[in-house]
């Protein structure tokens with residue numbers, strides 16, 4: 446870093462530029478009952494067609510069921526169950 450870059454950096458820091466939002470350093474702990482809204486839809490479908498949900502009892506090929514009916518996403522416990530399957 447040369448002096449010019451250092452000055453720009455300090456100006457940026459002093460002007461209160463928003464720092465990138467970072468998750469806390471500790472890994473996110475998910476509960477089995479969490480809904481994995483971060484998953485891609487094709488991942489959801491692949492998992493849905495592979496394993497039943499141990500959380501809500503949805504059968505293979507069926508959507509997870511939440512308090513308000515079927516979910517567009519899967520329970521974390523189901524994602525974990527799929528990840529543990531031998532491929």
Ligand SMILES: [Zn+2]
Nearest residue numbers: 498501509520
């Ligand atoms: Zn489920």
